[in-house]
Each structure stands twice: as structure tokens, then as C-alpha cells.
Amino acid sequence: MPETAPVHIRQGSSIGQPLTRREALLKVTGRARYAADNHPPGMLYAVVAASSIARGRVASLDVTAAKSHPGVAEVMTPANAPKLAQDPDEKANPFTFRLDLLQNDRVRYANQAIAVVIAETLEAATEGALLLRPTYETEPAHVVFASATPFVPPSVGVGDQPKASRGDVESGLTGAEKRVDATYETAAQYHNAMEPHAIVAQWDGDRLVIDTPSQGMAMAQSRIAGLFGIDQADIHIRSPFLGGGFGSKGLISGPQVLGIMAARLVNRPVKLVLRREQMYGPVGHRAATRQSFRIGAKADGTLTALDHHTVTASSSFDDFFEPSGGVSHTLYATPALSTTYEAVRLDMGTPLFMRAPGEASGSVALEGAIDEMAESCGLDPLEFRLKNYAEVEPLTGKPFSSKALRDCYVQGAKRFGWASRPLAPRSMRDPAGLLVGWGMGTATFPALMFQAEARAELRADGTGTVDIGAHDMGQGAWTALAQIAADGVGLPLDRITFNMGTSDLPNAGIAGGSAHTATAGSAIHNAGASVIAALAALATNDERSPLFGAGNTGVLARDGRLMRRDDESRGESYSDILNRAGRHSVEGKGQAAPNPGTQQSYAMHAHGAVFAEVKVDPTLGQIRVTRLVGAFAAGRVINPRMVESQYYGGMIWGISFALHEQAITDARSGRITNANLAEYHVPVNADVPSVEAILVDEHDPHVNALGIKGVGEIGVTGTAGAIANAVWHATGHRARKTPITLDTLIR
Amino acid sequence: MNRFDYLRPASVAEAISAGRKPGSAYLAAGTNLLDLMKGGVARPALLIDITRLPGLDGIEVLPNGGMRVGALVRNSDLAYHPVFSKRHPAVAEALLSGASAQLRNAATVAGNLLQRTRCAYFYDTASACNKREPGAGCDARDGENHLHAVLGWSPECIATHPSDFCVPLVALDASVEIEGPTGSRVVPLDSFHRLPGSEPQLETVLSPGELVVALHLPASAAGYAAHSRYLKVRERTSYAFAVVSAAASLRLEGGVVSEARLALGGVALKPWRARAAEQVLAGRACDEAAFAEAAEVALADAKPSGDNAFKIELARRILVRALGLAAAGTPDRMPALPGSVFAQPEGLALHA
Numbered sequence A: 001m002p003e004t005a006p007v008h009i010r011q012g013s014s015i016g017q018p019l020t021r022r023e024a025l026l027k028v029t030g031r032a033r034y035a036a037d038n039h040p041p042g043m044l045y046a047v048v049a050a051s052s053i054a055r056g057r058v059a060s061l062d063v064t065a066a067k068s069h070p071g072v073a074e075v076m077t078p079a080n081a082p083k084l085a086q087d088p089d090e091k092a093n094p095f096t097f098r099l100d101l102l103q104n105d106r107v108r109y110a111n112q113a114i115a116v117v118i119a120e121t122l123e124a125a126t127e128g129a130l131l132l133r134p135t136y137e138t139e140p141a142h143v144v145f146a147s148a149t150p151f152v153p154p155s156v157g158v159g160d161q162p163k164a165s166r167g168d169v170e171s172g173l174t175g176a177e178k179r180v181d182a183t184y185e186t187a188a189q190y191h192n193a194m195e196p197h198a199i200v201a202q203w204d205g206d207r208l209v210i211d212t213p214s215q216g217m218a219m220a221q222s223r224i225a226g227l228f229g230i231d232q233a234d235i236h237i238r239s240p241f242l243g244g245g246f247g248s249k250g251l252i253s254g255p256q257v258l259g260i261m262a263a264r265l266v267n268r269p270v271k272l273v274l275r276r277e278q279m280y281g282p283v284g285h286r287a288a289t290r291q292s293f294r295i296g297a298k299a300d301g302t303l304t305a306l307d308h309h310t311v312t313a314s315s316s317f318d319d320f321f322e323p324s325g326g327v328s329h330t331l332y333a334t335p336a337l338s339t340t341y342e343a344v345r346l347d348m349g350t351p352l353f354m355r356a357p358g359e360a361s362g363s364v365a366l367e368g369a370i371d372e373m374a375e376s377c378g379l380d381p382l383e384f385r386l387k388n389y390a391e392v393e394p395l396t397g398k399p400f401s402s403k404a405l406r407d408c409y410v411q412g413a414k415r416f417g418w419a420s421r422p423l424a425p426r427s428m429r430d431p432a433g434l435l436v437g438w439g440m441g442t443a444t445f446p447a448l449m450f451q452a453e454a455r456a457e458l459r460a461d462g463t464g465t466v467d468i469g470a471h472d473m474g475q476g477a478w479t480a481l482a483q484i485a486a487d488g489v490g491l492p493l494d495r496i497t498f499n500m501g502t503s504d505l506p507n508a509g510i511a512g513g514s515a516h517t518a519t520a521g522s523a524i525h526n527a528g529a530s531v532i533a534a535l536a537a538l539a540t541n542d543e544r545s546p547l548f549g550a551g552n553t554g555v556l557a558r559d560g561r562l563m564r565r566d567d568e569s570r571g572e573s574y575s576d577i578l579n580r581a582g583r584h585s586v587e588g589k590g591q592a593a594p595n596p597g598t599q600q601s602y603a604m605h606a607h608g609a610v611f612a613e614v615k616v617d618p619t620l621g622q623i624r625v626t627r628l629v630g631a632f633a634a635g636r637v638i639n640p641r642m643v644e645s646q647y648y649g650g651m652i653w654g655i656s657f658a659l660h661e662q663a664i665t666d667a668r669s670g671r672i673t674n675a676n677l678a679e680y681h682v683p684v685n686a687d688v689p690s691v692e693a694i695l696v697d698e699h700d701p702h703v704n705a706l707g708i709k710g711v712g713e714i715g716v717t718g719t720a721g722a723i724a725n726a727v728w729h730a731t732g733h734r735a736r737k738t739p740i741t742l743d744t745l746i747r
Numbered sequence B: 001m002n003r004f005d006y007l008r009p010a011s012v013a014e015a016i017s018a019g020r021k022p023g024s025a026y027l028a029a030g031t032n033l034l035d036l037m038k039g040g041v042a043r044p045a046l047l048i049d050i051t052r053l054p055g056l057d058g059i060e061v062l063p064n065g066g067m068r069v070g071a072l073v074r075n076s077d078l079a080y081h082p083v084f085s086k087r088h089p090a091v092a093e094a095l096l097s098g099a100s101a102q103l104r105n106a107a108t109v110a111g112n113l114l115q116r117t118r119c120a121y122f123y124d125t126a127s128a129c130n131k132r133e134p135g136a137g138c139d140a141r142d143g144e145n146h147l148h149a150v151l152g153w154s155p156e157c158i159a160t161h162p163s164d165f166c167v168p169l170v171a172l173d174a175s176v177e178i179e180g181p182t183g184s185r186v187v188p189l190d191s192f193h194r195l196p197g198s199e200p201q202l203e204t205v206l207s208p209g210e211l212v213v214a215l216h217l218p219a220s221a222a223g224y225a226a227h228s229r230y231l232k233v234r235e236r237t238s239y240a241f242a243v244v245s246a247a248a249s250l251r252l253e254g255g256v257v258s259e260a261r262l263a264l265g266g267v268a269l270k271p272w273r274a275r276a277a278e279q280v281l282a283g284r285a286c287d288e289a290a291f292a293e294a295a296e297v298a299l300a301d302a303k304p305s306g307d308n309a310f311k312i313e314l315a316r317r318i319l320v321r322a323l324g325l326a327a328a329g330t331p332d333r334m335p336a337l338p339g340s341v342f343a344q345p346e347g348l349a350l351h352a
């Protein structure tokens, strides 16, 4: 458990307070222990040797040369890799992805592991890997998105239909007075968390202890248990902090499992850390997309039909299809709507969930196409969006559980000063003559919910403990979940011990889909309610208690006291109740799960409106986002400071999506030529001069007991499109391909 | 990385005698060399750490009015040096437009001159690269060459030299002071880097053991201080190599150019001095037409080496802009975004 900074005691509720990160002190003093900071005695270093071809087989490896390098202890290849209890290509469910674990000599993508060198030092292992000098039987590889043959994927995202529609699109298009037919392209992107995938693995017989960053410890346990044929309970994962995950640490990746195999092979603790360039392949990415729209509208700007066709790519051996069409299901009211998909197979690593999978790539394209329609109707982009405001979810016709998007538009536009925007492009300049453009986009992300469990305890000394195996990827779970925990057990934050980040705690599900606070928070909330109920039962059944006869529901818990709901002056402290009952403590358990009833009845999404200002050099083409204002409504805000920072982060990823990020693949070799952070650009401080996030009030009585929607991923949606639209407004050039690069603006 | 010997010589003479051995490499701040070693691109057998050599970190004005800058002076220290930055503002601006603050605090003057190309195929040991392995071929030719050279390239190599620092330096007639086994010599920076020709593995005129000890700027270079700018177009606002950059320095007499100094960066395997374009400007009024004509001449020999024709037009436009900025005058203070099109000169409309 990490040491936490003292909290300021505030009156009443912890929820809603803008507390700073409780682990901030540890982080800024370098004492937060990340996976690769662990060095158990006797530990060896493992380095992956990665394939430089994209398809074929490994013909030879100079194992002798590697092994004779001083310090090299062992070289793990298909010849001696531990045999697994389960074929790593076996798919138990759509959440199981095929892994490359040295079970054969096939190469399916560049940067796939073809051997692991284990040595006394990192340097020796690194040199050992170079000395392997692999030779290959190379087969022609398909890596270029455009060249492969498309097919209709069986499903997209995780189990979504590749085809959805409502109404008659063709007649909606025929009857339209305005048409937009446009194709948008988005580039392949890699998650690039600061912390590479790292693992320190230690076996003790059939018991395994691993330090590794994970967004889903229970799922990792079950995958590892299956692969090694061991009991899930015998796997102990410690993952107190992640240096970012963005989806790439949601499932245990091949290289992490290789670290465990290496430890088994040498029978010593082993550390394996991927090199930056090795993260471009085996740990997932966002595939490129090409999205074609056919949109119809009446002359007044009312939509008559929206057709959104996505072409994307998966690997040659597994299925993950970027679900870009989803945003069209929820955003704009239209009587006829259709989303369809095609995909190609490429010799590359399997794509995976990455920063709003589907929503991010779909949003930049849809927001562009919608902007084109607004332009063609001669309407202000905001007015156009308001005109086509969806009062019910367009695809399903369901009412929204809550939707304060109108407030987002209003508050965001006001703060930004949108009202003074000239309609025509290329009509604003700054004093230095730079072109200025304003654009907007609508943000949206589904309010998801997974399964989780939590445990709470209250003790006679007036303290409590809340346990949950939750994950902190940097978003602030250590703080926000503790705030929910404190309120849940009715204690000030500094009187509870809050434990998370290890797999021996109750299963918190996966920290993904922007659903962790809602999911883990609900389980914690319910555990709190259950322990309070147990405590209340002791009091209300004891005639010596001032609460005698109040009944469980007739009591309130706050600041370590239970009191009558109808008369708060009548109550007593937790300690008094427990001491009198001769109890050291009481315990409670709570669960969280999606509620099929509300899912049936309501469409549940967070929303937002993002406004962007860009400046573009008229002759040299260089682009800069000079201002971003986002207004978001995502239900209950647990900690406004953390939430604001999530929105900032998301919006900055939006800048990245619009202007920077792209993996450049050599069409011949299938290797990514910019697999490093000097050349795979993400925004730096100078690219983000001004970003503001407005937290718009939204009360949602349906999503979950706490009314929480997700805030992690929504910021990237809306933003990228707003920027692309602002570039159009500045230059008159409609960039339908992201990232937008300066050469396209000067040609 | 491979096992190598490490030597920390106490004197320049000791460094040079060690540096003559095949397989040795001088280590300055290592911001480039160590990356190359980690990637297996450079595999020296002997690393000669020159960072503790005495006497190589001075910045001085010489009796002849020129400036001498020691090879080990850190990029930041030079950019912020009160005398140097006043006399050579475009050089300071170029330095500050490069890399990140952390890198500039470490990187040395000589290391910057001698940094290797950023060609992705040079870094990727599985690719064919004539520079890394003479005769192997050049995978950039038919590969990703969006940012490769448009001037001075050869079929054997189309890479560029990535330094910002070198661009105004070459414009201002800087020269490189070298100590070697056979004594010392001074080489103009313009002839220090080699164009690829048929031997792209030979990058500079340095022969084995030769050590760069200092950089010289002639007294005349300071005569441009009032009208000197560096402009660097890049794919993000900061911390990116130049797509194309330009240094422009002018001496003006009553609105007329008496002398011009021009160079381009990111276009060739060396900082590219545009002498013919300078001639065009001499005696001309400071106007857009003259600048455009100079830019035309500067790029007269340019040709795309791949998917990069846009760089030729971009280079012309950058030259015109840089000349405009230089003519408008060196700002009193270093812009907050050095070398950037977003530097926003006070009350000045340059983007007509």
C-alpha cells in the first residue's frame, strides 16, 4: 500500500472535493514503485529479440554466439521455451487475443518476439539479442491498407454488429436537397504509454508473483492460469501504479507472458521490459480506417439520411476491428441511418482498444462530414448541430438516461466566444497575418459498466478499511475511489485505509471503457452500504442505543456516527456501537454489475462540445492549436480536479489525433519506420498553449447508484474533429485525412 | 550493447592518440552516440570520453574580433551567452529551436556539428543503408523519404543533415578548428561535411583521430547582428527536426542589401549555403520580388529524391519569409518560440 499525503479535512462528503492525488508525493519524489522498479534477489534480465520481417518463419538463430557472450544465462527459443498448458492461439472469448509465445517459428508481424535472451545484466541480454543474427524464410507481406482485399468482419469492437440501420437510407438520400459524399482517412496509431510493458516474474513452485502494469488484474490472472495450467488463486499480481495504459495494458500481452516463461525456464526471478520500438507490434494499436459518408439533408439543414461505411484492418491471425461507426448511432437525429463495415487483413500485430476505440476515429470523420453538411446548407456548425439534436438515440429510439449536451454547447460556445465566428472560411487573421480558424465538434462516449466486487470493514477504534483490486493508470483512482470509499462507510478520508492495486483484493474488473470509477465506485459504494447496514443492525436492535427502533433505513452514517434520519441529534459513534456489542469490527461486501433493465430502457452516454481555434501559416502551412474549450456532461463528478485533468488529457490526445500521431510503415518490409518518440509525434507543451474544460452539471438517476458516467476517453472525441474543422475554417482546405500535415496545406 | 573499453583521457594529446585506433569513437554528451549504440547502429570498441578534457569549454572574443567557441560548450550555454547571442542572434535562435531544453543542456557544440542523419533506414539495422554499410544499398530510395534531401543527394544516399545550429553557422562563414595526429588545422564549416556522392559513409573531412576542438566565427559575422534570423518549419511547434529551415542574415544600407548570407537546413546532407542567391540580393532593395528571385536561384538545382517535391517549394517560401524577417530586424529579445512561424513579432504583419 502506498504512503499517502495527508488530506485536508472538510465538512461532510469527500465526494465532490477537488482533492489532489493522494500518491502525488510518492510520484514526485520518485518513490512510487512501478513494475520495473522491482529487483528481487537473484533477478535476471530478459530482452526480447524481435522479428525484422512481417511474414515468414525464422530459419536460424545463432544461439551459440548469444550464449557465449559473457553474462548471458539462457536463450529462450521455440526449441526450449516452456510448453504451455493451452495453445496461445485458442480463443476462449472475444476478450482473449492470440499471443506469440515462442511455441513455433512462425512470424506474423514485424517486432514479434522470436527469442528471449536472459542474462545477469540488461547490457549482456541486449547484446545477446543482437548476437542471435536471425535468418528468415521470408514470405511476401501485405502491410499496405489500400492493397488488401476487403471482407465483412463477423463483428466489430467487442461483439458489436458490423451492420446496423434504422429507416430507409436510400430514399432519405434520394429525397435530400443537400448531399455530402465524402471519405475520411485516419492513420494507424500506437498507444505509446510512457511506461513500457514491463514485468518482474517470480515463481515459487506453482505459485507465481508478478509485478506488472495491468488495467485488468483478474483477467490477466485467468489468462495466465490457463496458459500455465495453474490455479488462478496462485497468481499474485502487484500493479499499484501504471505509467499510462490507454488500453494497451487491458489484457496481458505476449511479451509480459514471455517474462513469466523466462522466469520458469531459468528458475529465477526475471525482469523483462520492452524497448520503445518493440511496443510497435505485440501490444496492440489502433488500425487505420477509411470512412465513407453519404449524408442527406433538407435545404433547411434537417438531416434526412446518414450512411457511415468504415473500412479498417486487423491482423492476419486475429480479430479486432475498430468500431468507428458507433458514434453515428447516437449523435445526430436522422430518420434514416446505416452503419456498415469492411475490413482487410494485414501482416501486422493485432489492433486493440486504444483511447476511445471507434469513438475517436469515428468522431473525427463524422464531425468533419457533419461540418461539410453545415457548410453546404450555409449554416453555422453549432446551429446545424442544434437543429439535428438527438432527443432520443437515433439508432434505437431509446430515451437518454440523461443528456446535458445542450448545456455543453451553450456553455462551451459562450466561454469560447463562438457567436462572433464568421461563416466563411479564410476570413480571420491574427495581427501577424496568420490564418485563424474556429471549429467545433460534439464529444460522446458510452456510459459503460462492468462487474466488480469490494469489501469494507469498520472497527471499534473508529477507523475503517475498504478493499478493491482496482487499477490506477494515472487517472487518479487512488484518490477518487478512496473518496467514494470514505463516503460509503461514513468516515472522513483520513480515518480509512483504502487498498487497491493487487490481485488478492476483490476483483474490480477492467479499468477500461472509461467505466472504472463507475464500476469500482459502485462496488465500493455497495460494500459501504452493506457494512453500515450491519452496524446499524447492531444499534437499532439494541435497546441501550439511542438508535434503538430506528430501523436500518431510518439511520444516516456520517463522520463516524450513525444518527436517526428524522432527528440527526440522536445518534452515536461507530466505536460506541461496536464496543457495546463487544465487537472488534463489522464487515460488508458489495458488488457492481450492469443493470440489464436500465440498459434495455435507456441509451446511456456522456456528451460534450469542443471548440477549437487554430492558426495556420498561410504560405508555410504549419498548424498550431491556439485554444481549446471543452464542455462535458458526464454525470456525477467525484473529484473535479481529477476529472478536469482527464478532460485535458483527452483533449490533448485530440490534438495528437488531428495533427500528429501516425505510424509510418515501410510497405516493403512491414516495419514501422518511426517507432520511437522522437519521430512518432505526440503534442509537446508548445502545442498546447491553452486548454480549458468546463464541467457541466448533469444528474443521471439511471446509470448507477452514484450517477457516474465515464470521463477518461470522451475528451479525445469531438476534439480532433473540432481541430480539423478549424483548419478548414482557417484555410478553406477540407483535410479529410488525419493527421493533417503541413505539406497538404501548401500543395 | 556490445562490450567496449572506456577511456577518459586527461589531455587532448592523449585523446587523439587513442582516437587513432580503429573502432574508437569520441563521446561528448552522448545524446546522439549513445542512442546509436543502444540501437546497434554504432558499435565502437573504444569510447573516448572527452567531456573532462580541459580547456575546451571556453567562449571568447579573439583579438582579431572573431569568436572562438570550445568544442565542449553546451548548446544552451552558448545560446544564452550574453556576448555570443548578441553578436550572433540567428545562431542562438537556431540552437534554441533545436531538440528540447534537456537535450540542449547536455549537447555539445562539436556533437551538434557531428550528429548523424535521422534517416530511419540508417537507424534500422535490418534495412539496407550505404552509409552504415558501404555497398549495401539504400532502402530510403524507394521507401519512406518524405523528409529526405532535395539538394546535393546522390543515388547512393538521399539523407539530410539534421542540425539547426549548423545552418546559420555555415551562412556566417564559421570554421572548425581541428587537432589531429599531425597537428592542427582550420576547415571552413562549408567544406567540413561531405555530400554523399558514391561514398556516403564518409561524412566529414575528419581523418582518424582528429578531434574538433573549437568553432570559429569571423569578425565579419557580427556585422549582420541587426538583421539575422533563423526560421524552421516543423511538424509540431517544438521538439521536432526541421522539415526545412533557413538562416538569413543581411547587411542593409538605407534599405538596400549590401551583403546577404543565406543557408538552408533539412534539404541536403550538409548545411546548404546558398551563395548564388546571396549574389542576387547584393545591391537590391529589400522587397518581396528580390527575395523571391533569390529563393528561385537558391533552389535552381533542387530535385526531389522521392516523395518530397513539396520541400522544394517549401524551401523557396521559407527563404522568402526568413529574408523578410531578417530585413525587419532582429528582435530585441529572443522570441518565446525561437525559429518558429508562431513567434509572433510585435505589431508586425509578415504573413501577407
Ligand SMILES: Cc1cc2nc3c(=O)[nH]c(=O)nc-3n(C[C@H](O)[C@H](O)[C@H](O)COP(=O)(O)OP(=O)(O)OC[C@H]3O[C@@H](n4cnc5c(N)ncnc54)[C@H](O)[C@@H]3O)c2cc1C
Pocket: A678, B025, B026, B027, B028, B029, B030, B031, B032, B033, B034, B035, B050, B071, B097, B098, B099, B100, B103, B106, B107, B108, B109, B110, B111, B112, B113, B114, B115, B116, B162, B163, B164, B165, B210, B211, B212, B213, B239, B240, B241, B242
Ligand atoms: C530526441 C532528439 C531530438 C533532437 N532534435 C534536434 C533538433 O531539433 N535540432 C538539432 O539540431 N538537433 C537535434 N537533436 C540532435 C542533438 O542536437 C544532438 O544529439 C547533439 O547535438 C549531439 O551532441 P552530443 O554532445 O550529445 O554528441 P555525441 O552524441 O556525444 O556525439 C555525436 C557525434 O559526434 C562525435 N563527436 C562529438 N564530439 C566530437 C569532437 N569534439 N570531435 C570529433 N568528434 C566528436 C561523436 O563521436 C559522435 O559521432 C535531437 C536529438 C534528439 C535525441
Ligand code: SF4
Pocket: B117, B119, B120, B121, B122, B128, B129, B130, B131, B132, B137, B138, B139, B140, B141, B156, B157, B158, B159, B200
Ligand atoms: S538515405 Fe543514406 S542514410 Fe538513408 S538509407 Fe539511404 S544511404 Fe542510408
